[in-house]
Amino acid sequence: MRCRMCGFETGNETELCEECAGKASQAKDMSRRKFLGWGAVTVGGLIGVGYLGSALRMLYPTNVGNGSSAPLQNIGPVAAFPVGHYILKTYTGEGFEDGVWVMNQGSNQFIALDFHCTHLQCPVQWFQSLEKFLCPCHGSQYNKLGQHIAGPAPRGLFHHAVAVKNGQVMLGGQTS
Amino acid sequence: MSAPKRQRQSFIDWLDERANIKPLMNEMLYHRVPKIVNPLDFLGLATLFVFINQMLTGMFLAMFYEASAKTAYQSIQYIMDKVPLGWVIRDLHYWGANAMVVLVAAHALRGYYVGAYKKPREITWITGVVLLFITILFAFTGYLLPWDQQSYWATMVGTWMPFYAPFVGIYVAYLARGGTYISGLTLTRFYSIHMLVLPALLLVFFGIHFAMVLKNQMLVVEEAEKKPKGTKGLVTFYPYTVFQMTMLIVIVAIVLLILALSQHAPLLAPADPLNKAHYNPVPLWFFFSIYQLLKYIPPVLDPLGIVGLPAVAVIVLIALPFFDKNPRHEPRRRPWAMSIAGVSVAAILFLTYLGAINQGIPTGGGSGGGGTVAVVQKPSFKTDIEPIFQTHCAVCHSGSNATAGLDLTSYASIQSKGITKGSTYEQTILWQKLTGKLQPQMPLGGTPLPKTTIQTIANWIAEGAPNN
Numbered sequence: 114m115r116c117r118m119c120g121f122e123t124g125n126e127t128e129l130c131e132e133c134a135g136k137a138s139q140a141k142d143m144s145r146r147k148f149l150g151w152g153a154v155t156v157g158g159l160i161g162v163g164y165l166g167s168a169l170r171m172l173y174p175t176n177v178g179n180g181s182s183a184p185l186q187n188i189g190p191v192a193a194f195p196v197g198h199y200i201l202k203t204y205t206g207e208g209f210e211d212g213v214w215v216m217n218q219g220s221n222q223f224i225a226l227d228f229h230c231t232h233l234q235c236p237v238q239w240f241q242s243l244e245k246f247l248c249p250c251h252g253s254q255y256n257k258l259g260q261h262i263a264g265p266a267p268r269g270l271f272h273h274a275v276a277v278k279n280g281q282v283m284l285g286g287q288t289s
Numbered sequence: 290m291s292a293p294k295r296q297r298q299s300f301i302d303w304l305d306e307r308a309n310i311k312p313l314m315n316e317m318l319y320h321r322v323p324k325i326v327n328p329l330d331f332l333g334l335a336t337l338f339v340f341i342n343q344m345l346t347g348m349f350l351a352m353f354y355e356a357s358a359k360t361a362y363q364s365i366q367y368i369m370d371k372v373p374l375g376w377v378i379r380d381l382h383y384w385g386a387n388a389m390v391v392l393v394a395a396h397a398l399r400g401y402y403v404g405a406y407k408k409p410r411e412i413t414w415i416t417g418v419v420l421l422f423i424t425i426l427f428a429f430t431g432y433l434l435p436w437d438q439q440s441y442w443a444t445m446v447g448t449w450m451p452f453y454a455p456f457v458g459i460y461v462a463y464l465a466r467g468g469t470y471i472s473g474l475t476l477t478r479f480y481s482i483h484m485l486v487l488p489a490l491l492l493v494f495f496g497i498h499f500a501m502v503l504k505n506q507m508l509v510v511e512e513a514e515k516k517p518k519g520t521k522g523l524v525t526f527y528p529y530t531v532f533q534m535t536m537l538i539v540i541v542a543i544v545l546l547i548l549a550l551s552q553h554a555p556l557l558a559p560a561d562p563l564n565k566a567h568y569n570p571v572p573l574w575f576f577f578s579i580y581q582l583l584k585y586i587p588p589v590l591d592p593l594g595i596v597g598l599p600a601v602a603v604i605v606l607i608a609l610p611f612f613d614k615n616p617r618h619e620p621r622r623r624p625w626a627m628s629i630a631g632v633s634v635a636a637i638l639f640l641t642y643l644g645a646i647n648q649g650i651p652t653g654g655g656s657g658g659g660g661t662v663a664v665v666q667k668p669s670f671k672t673d674i675e676p677i678f679q680t681h682c683a684v685c686h687s688g689s690n691a692t693a694g695l696d697l698t699s700y701a702s703i704q705s706k707g708i709t710k711g712s713t714y715e716q717t718i719l720w721q722k723l724t725g726k727l728q729p730q731m732p733l734g735g736t737p738l739p740k741t742t743i744q745t746i747a748n749w750i751a752e753g754a755p756n757n
Contacts, residue, residue, distance in 0.1 A: 209472030265588035
């Protein structure tokens with residue numbers, strides 16, 4: 114009978130000659146070893162990814178970036194905000210307190226600016242006489258609308274949602 | 290006399306029979322080393338000793354410390370004031386933390402200088418670099434725990450730095466903080482990282498680091514063996530080197546103790562997220578170099594200074610053994626390696642020094658204002674004087690809540706308090722406050738104004754402090 118792999122006479126009734134049979138069984142063995150090895154690595158990797166992924170999911174805060182949908186907080190009657198003056202108010206987020214400069218622009222229009230400088234998050238101060246926000250750390254400056262006018266900050270101050278309801282000023286989360 | 294000795298001998302034999310400890314003991318205790326060792330080659334050991342100090346003092350601090358935004362500050366006060374020896378333990382931990390950063394850096398520099406990162410010690414070097422960053426993370430996470438103004442605002446700034454990394458920046462910042470800003474959630478995760486995550490990582494990398502040192506032996510030992518007289522000048526590690534090591538540990542321990550007993554770890558006012566007292570954030574001292582650099586580079590390059598340079602430093606340090614293929618170890622035979630490192634280290638040290646003496650409000654207003662300010666002989670209030678007040682004084686002295694009721698943001702309010710009154714400028718309150726003749730010197734808690742700036746103000750007062 115001719116060998117199924119090399120075509121030479123096998124010398125008996127088997128389908129493969131001795132040489133080819135040896136090679137075939139070795140190949141089979143190798144693929145089994147590879148399979149077991151890669152299998153172990155894959156399973157181990159999947160378990161690791163599972164732990165790591167769950168840990169990241171658990172640790173990444175859920176309360177960021179949804180400022181517009183956060184519930185509004187009452188920060189006092191409109192009358193407590195003289196027109197044209199910034200007042201520092203507290204916005205209480207999930208587990209943290211945040212300073213927010215709130216100004217009455219007149220006719221129930223309010224502007225609310227986060228007091229963290231957009232450069233490296235130092236607290237900015239409002240200077241009524243200068244009509245500017247100044248940062249004590251690297252000297253960034255913002256105008257009355259929170260727009261960046263000088264210093265290293267990459268953008269203007271972050272805004273907070275703010276609205277007037279039934280004569281009360283309602284402050285919301287950080288929006289943009 | 291011989292009986293107890295035989296007993297001890299048999300205990301080691303007993304242990305060896307079961308745990309095969311003799312080869313390990315021979316390797317660790319009886320290998321041959323040079324008789325006189327450069328003390329700088331013991332920096333790793335000094336670091337290890339200080340780390341053990343951190344572990345021990347940390348364990349006992351953890352028994353009293355309460356990691357929550359409401360209780361953390363009070364628990365530190367309790368440790369400092371009420372717990373017997375509590376202040377010594379905290380001060381040892383504080384000074385140990387600073388010593389760790391210094392010693393790890395010095396250890397790395399020594400390794401670099403003698404070329405100990407070259408084949409076959411690449412793994413020792415790489416794990417060492419990882420241990421350096423673990424040490425910095427230890428210091429950074431530990432810094433927040435007292436929950437005072439200093440730690441709160443330094444962490445606010447430090448966790449915002451990743452924001453400047455491309456693509457993932459804001460996510461990393463929020464992940465580090467556990468929210469939009471620093472909160473009790475940040476405190477608990479920093480505490481867990483400080484107490485559990487980093488020690489586990491450190492043990493893994495230190496295990497590899499130490500095993501590789503044992504396996505490849507130290508470069509000084511290898512070089513001593515190569516010398517013509519061979520192993521003649523060598524002694525066994527135990528007891529000769531062990532004795533020298535013990536002496537070194539005694540010295541390090543005494544220095545730590547002196548620091549701890551003479552200078553308390555700082556504890557400022559409790560963290561105030563609204564910063565009602567106008568505290569000016571100050572970075573940790575090993576961020577001084579970046580902090581100072583940011584003042585010199587234009588704002589558009591900020592991402593480069595905040596994220597780019599540190600990232601390049603990490604990559605260069607880790608990959609160092611693979612691109613420095615020069616097989617020579619002697620510093621004289623490595624001119625490029627020596628000059629590049631020398632310049633980098635000198636630059637970092639110089640910037641750190643400048644950062645240290647320039648804490649507080651930057652001179653010249655904003656970034657890029659590092660240069661010397663020229664004296665103005667006939668200053669105008671509008672163009673010369675008002676900007677000085679706005680940049681250096683207005684943070685506290687302005688508006689209806691101005692400190693001491695003194696508003697320095699308009700000519701009228703400056704005059705109303707009479708701070709420029711006096712027959713000569715030396716007699717005015719303004720000049721005396723700026724020069725420190727009248728304490729406390731202004732700007733409060735910041736660097737004094739440059740002499741040239743003060744002279745400009747003096748010239749203005751001498752002209753009669755006009756509103757021009």
